[in-house]
Amino acid sequence: MTNIIKTVNLSKSFFLKKNLNILKKINIEIKKGELVALLGPSGSGKSTFLHMIALLDQPSNGEIFFEGKKTSLMNDVEKDEMRGKKISIVYQQNNLLNDFTSLENVAIAMISSGKNKDFAINTAKKILKKVGLSKRLDHFPNDLSVGEQQRVAIARAAINKPQLILADEPTGSLDQSTAKEIFNLFLKFKSQNRSIIYATHNRELVDKADYKLKIIDGNIRRSNE
Ligand SMILES: Nc1ncnc2c1ncn2[C@@H]1O[C@H](COP(=O)(O)OP(=O)(O)OP(=O)(O)O)[C@@H](O)[C@H]1O
Ligand SMILES: [Mg+2]
Known part of the structure; x- marks a missing residue:
């Protein structure tokens, strides 16, 4: 098992007067030990995507597999346990x-x-x-x-050493040198075969990822450049 996360036709819509299709049939795989930058303009769906992967928010359609296991079959207790031990999220807004x-x-x-x-x-x-x-x-x-x-x-x-860290603009308010220190923590996690997906607008940190996932018009495209 090398996949930590796999999504199959993962979709999310919000209904507010009319239907907003934020994410459309996303098919991606994240492997163990991968450090992935999540990019996309404001409002493109980065937080929405991370919250679904963290099992905090339900997909409208499609499936998320965590270590090969269908997450739609898990009950709330199982999801809580996963989040306690295997998945951690750093929220975009302070959640202390x-x-x-x-x-x-x-x-x-x-x-x-x-x-x-x-x-x-x-x-x-x-x-x-x-x-x-x-x-x-x-x-x-x-x-x-x-x-x-x-x-x-x-x-x-980071304290529970989760298999997967989802970080939603974790360095948004940090100066460049503090941001780098934080990033070193991520690199250490990667060296332990853990995976990190981080949303960021910080160009320098984007370039240090193994690859990028870019959300464009509800689709996610992988790019190595
Ligand atoms: N509960 C909700 N009901 C209706 N629309 C929502 C809801 N949550 C998010 N949206 C809409 O979904 C879109 C994606 O939001 P999201 O927070 O995922 O964007 P983002 O890429 O994280 O943006 P940012 O870079 O500004 O953080 C936005 O247009 C937002 O208005
Ligand atoms: Mg966001």
Whole structure:
């Protein structure tokens, strides 16, 4: 099994007065260890696509296979478990828990996957150090800059070492050198045969992907250039 994700005629429409066909019969395969940049203009469907792959949103039509398994057959409990252990998403908008510190926001992801609390706290400290936030462990989200919040969200997504990380413009508010640090985390994940799909407009980071997926008029095209 080398595929982590395969979609078959994956489609998504929204109905708002009239039918909006955002994604039309998408057929793609993402292999283990692939680092993929997801491109497309604003409103083209990048977040929609990532949310469906994260099993947070239902396709209108078609199927998503995760490690060869039909996800349409999974119930909500199974999907939650997948998201806890195998798939992580970094949302485009900050999605941290406001009443918890940076350290707690990251550690909770590990505690809720069943790990021991002290181990989770220690692991969270290490990963927050990697994203440059050792001095912000006790800050609540509202007392962090937007870029710092993004980095906490990335640390939270990475702590359980998921097979697949979906990152929706994870470096949107970061300066170039911090963005590169984050990207190094992605490269490390890739070296462990994990897969990453990241939506970004950052040209430099786009060029570091193994390949690009471009959403154009509801279709996804793969490009190596
Ligand atoms: N719940 C919804 N109901 C109706 N339309 C929606 C809904 N969610 C998204 N859309 C529409 O679907 C399209 C795709 O949205 P999406 O958020 O996936 O775009 P995006 O490529 O992530 O854009 P951006 O680069 O601005 O983040 C947009 O035109 C949006 O208005
Ligand atoms: Mg988006």
